[in-house]
Amino acid sequence: MPKPTHPQELPAGLLTHPEMINACRARNFTRVFRLVKSHAGIYPSMIARRCDLTPSRVGEVIAGRRQLLHMDVIERIADGLRIPGHMLGLARRTWETPPAVSVPERKPAKAVAPEPPTPAALPGSDVDSILALTSRANPSPSTLHALRSSIEDYWRRDDQHGGEALRPAVIGQLRYVVGLLKEKRPAPIQHGLFGVAAELARLTGWTLFDARQYNQARAYFTEALQFAKEIDDRQFMANVLACMSLQSTYQDKPGDALAFVNAAQDEARAAFGTTPRVHSMLSLREAFAHAALGSKNATHEAIAEAHRQFEQIRASDPDPAWVAYFNESKLIVDTGIAHGRLGEAATAEPLIAVALHRANSANQRGRAFHSFWLARTQLSLGKLDQACHTATEALGAASSVASERVTGHLREFYDELAPHRREPVALAFESRLREILPTRVSGSPGP
Missing domain, CATH: 1.10.260.40 (lambda repressor-like DNA-binding domains)
Structure with missing residues (x-):
């Protein structure tokens, strides 16, 4: 608009x-x-x-x-x-600064500052560029395996610490793979390179979404869709569209969220061999979109379908690697969050609490994210002591991961705590917040 x-x-x-x-x-x-x-x-x-x-x-x-x-x-x-x-x-x-008092940035003088000296043992960047023209990359199946292994490692580190520090390396690897795609390769290698490029573009988009850089995130998600389309990987296209649906719920664009997840489900249904785990994950993303729209019946139906699909999962299913994270704990916590988005706090609280208890402790962002959801749910139920205790426990995980999305949930809890700020338990939470995250929450009291 x-x-x-x-x-x-x-x-x-x-x-x-x-x-x-x-x-x-x-x-x-x-x-x-x-x-x-x-x-x-x-x-x-x-x-x-x-x-x-x-x-x-x-x-x-x-x-x-x-x-x-x-x-x-x-x-x-x-x-x-x-x-x-x-x-x-x-x-x-x-816009608060009138144009009359805005000082235009001065253009630098024509004289260009010298580049910092390059260590004698290392070639300059221009030499690297020239030598790159003479290289003859010949990717093999082992090259693809190494690239996929690095992607798995990136995802682990993203869960533990956030993607801010990883992003330059991921983008660099993406551009390297795009360069390889410019030359004709044997069909299996070319197919594998397109798949790797799609994964790297999706990972880049995800790190940007987590940093609330939404326009850039969408550009990389779109690039991931294009790579996946080249090899007709409809399941992966469904995965990317599901990411875009989730981002739209954060942008308060529930209509877009529902459109993206419906398109994702269409791709998944059209793909050969889409597994129940994929369908279950997509149904819960659909539930998030309906909940953001305030559609109670549609949300409940999507949740029921997610659980029905999950019950059909078998150990022998050929699940794509990218959906392995969607285990029973994730099913439970996402179900709780969908109820929470609808305002059904009494239903949401025990589900999120159980899932947190079962969750992988190595996923710091997930623990912080879900803990703040639980704290907000407890607060809406009038359980001030429990809410502050849960939020205080989440601060440790939040401090170890660079995620604007997690920080946003912390801000929302802090804002909802406003009517109770003089209560001892709320004062204790604020004190711990100032100690652990003094600059992460806009508007929070300074040390």
């Missing part, structure tokens, strides 16, 4: 009104949208257009049936309605 180039400013009287200030501080967008409508004449359809939200979503928020918690959505609201960043606990927005 295109937004106006110069959105209408909110009246100064509204921005300084105590009720608006308090609503923004609490990120109570039900109240914010009502005040904007009554005091600035900006109606729900206009709010939706300016903030890149669906009109139905804005209507649900105004009616008090839905909260807006994701940081990228809050940033869109700040920019679309011209609410200064500090009022919503955000950094200063770029």
